Amino acid sequence: MTPITPYHYLVLSAALFTIGLVGVLVRRNIIIVFMSIELMLNAVNINLAAFSYQLHNAAGQVFAIFVVAVAAAEAAVGLGIILAFFRNKETLNMDDMDIMKW
Amino acid sequence: MLESVMFYALAAFILGFGVLVVTARNTVHCVLFLVANFLCVAMVYVMLGAEFLAIIQILVYAGGIVVLYLFVVMLVNLRRPPDAPVDTRRQSVVGFALAGAMLAEISAILVYSAARPVAAVATAPALPAAGNTETIGMLLYTDYLVPFELASMLLLVAMVGAILLARKDM
Numbered sequence: 001m002t003p004i005t006p007y008h009y010l011v012l013s014a015a016l017f018t019i020g021l022v023g024v025l026v027r028r029n030i031i032i033v034f035m036s037i038e039l040m041l042n043a044v045n046i047n048l049a050a051f052s053y054q055l056h057n058a059a060g061q062v063f064a065i066f067v068v069a070v071a072a073a074e075a076a077v078g079l080g081i082i083l084a085f086f087r088n089k090e091t092l093n094m095d096d097m098d099i100m101k102w
Numbered sequence: 103m104l105e106s107v108m109f110y111a112l113a114a115f116i117l118g119f120g121v122l123v124v125t126a127r128n129t130v131h132c133v134l135f136l137v138a139n140f141l142c143v144a145m146v147y148v149m150l151g152a153e154f155l156a157i158i159q160i161l162v163y164a165g166g167i168v169v170l171y172l173f174v175v176m177l178v179n180l181r182r183p184p185d186a187p188v189d190t191r192r193q194s195v196v197g198f199a200l201a202g203a204m205l206a207e208i209s210a211i212l213v214y215s216a217a218r219p220v221a222a223v224a225t226a227p228a229l230p231a232a233g234n235t236e237t238i239g240m241l242l243y244t245d246y247l248v249p250f251e252l253a254s255m256l257l258l259v260a261m262v263g264a265i266l267l268a269r270k271d272m
Contacts, residue, residue: 008113014212016117017204025198039139045143052150077264080265
């Protein structure tokens with residue numbers, strides 16, 4: 001078995017990112033789309049941690065922490081929007097969320 | 103050897119739980135698979151020597167964000183799920199095609215950069231002997247002080263926005 005190099009982590013991160021992308025593009029339930037976005041953000045964090053490990057520089061981990069903070073803000077506001085929308089239209093289907101479409 | 107076994111097992115769990123998050127029919131199951139995925143990613147962080155990040159991952163993601171998702175899933179209790187897990191309409195085909203193109207692009211970049219490694223960046227000095235948390239704390243409050251303050255402002259704005267959006271009279 002070959003030793004684990006940062007490339008292994010990059011491949012793992014690319015695969016996880018693609019799974020999240022498939023979820024965003026294919027699923028129509030907006031809560032699941034949000035969870036797929038969290039998967040993609042996690043893939044990015046694995047990338048940052050892998051490079052931080054390879055370059056012996058903790059700055060990558062600092063940026064990963066910023067990503068976590070942005071993800072928390074995004075989840076709070078996004079779920080607030082979902083709740084407000086659900087109260088008005090009783091649906092979670094993204095295809096029905098077209099009232100702002102011209 | 104042990105590292106390889108750990109890595110491949112964790113990678114299999116992460117990708118497996120990721121696929122389950124995307125394909126599961128019941129939204130509550132999706133959230134629970136998401137927790138499992140986050141815990142496995144935290145173990146990958148430990149393997150990469152990022153202990154503080156692993157703790158943050160468990161506390162903030164698995165503990166905070168996922169509870170938020172669970173609350174919303176239970177508040178918007180639908181009798182029938184809004185969509186079939188994977189429908190075969192044109193939209194899905196296009197979605198899979200686009201995601202495949204993205205994967206091909208990332209793979210091409212990886213293969214290209216593996217073939218011709220960049221000249222090693224002037225190797226930074228190895229991390230000081232201080233613990234991982236102490237190093238990150240020093241960086242956060244010295245080099246990255248302005249981004250840190252901006253992140254705290256962002257969280258404050260998000261908190262105000264979430265409260266405003268969730269009010270009854272919206």
